[in-house]
Amino acid sequence: MNSLEQAEDLKAFERRLTEYIHCLQPATGxxxxxxxxxxxxTATGAWNWLIDPETQKVSFFTSLWNHPFFTISCITLIGLFFAGIHKRVVAPSIIAARCRTVLAEYNMSCDDILFIYLTHREKAQVGRETGRERGRSRLSTEQGARRGTRSRDSRIMT
Structure with a gap:
């Protein structure tokens, strides 16, 4: 597979990831x-429950019975957390973090909307260049053109 085919595959992969994140945005919102x-x-109901003078005079369950707004909203909040709302509100961030983990093995990374860019490869030999020249990543340059800026990791060492 030549480098042109690899670049096209990488761009297709980037488009698919970006499309997937954009599809998640409305549901996440x-x-x-x-x-x-x-x-x-829940916070409003808790405030009303705490400032009510009757709360101190009656039992806990009676006080909850006297404040149904707080009781229902608190049960709803607990139910939402048991249903996994804490994962659903951060789903795009979870996907981006997992993509960064996988892409790091290939000296690439991505931002929060999953634009992929190449990163520097760390060399064990300090101050010693190999016979190859440093080049600019075509994908990173295109990403910078889309955003109007250059990526901070737009140069790669091969």
Whole structure:
């Protein structure tokens, strides 16, 4: 497989990952909004529950019975965490971190929206160049053109 085919495969892989993350964004946004709304409701209900003078005079379960808004919102929040909302609100970040782990083995990395770029290869011999020249990654240059900037790791050592 020549370098042109490899570059095309890498670009196709990058497009597929980017497409997948963009498809996750609407669902992730909805889960985040739901978590925010339920958290605010729980905090508001907790505040009303704590400042109520009757709370100190009655038993714990009676006080929860007297404040159904707090009780229901708290149960809903606990149920959402048991259902895995904490994983759903950060799903794109989890996928990006796993991609970085895999790509690191190939001297590549990616950003949060999964644009792939090449990274420096660490050499054991300090101050000694091999016979090859350093080149600029075509993929990194194209990524910088998309963003309007150059990647900090746009130069590779081969």
């Amino acid at each position: 909805r889960w985040r909004m739901l978590l925010i709304v339920v958290s605010v409701c």
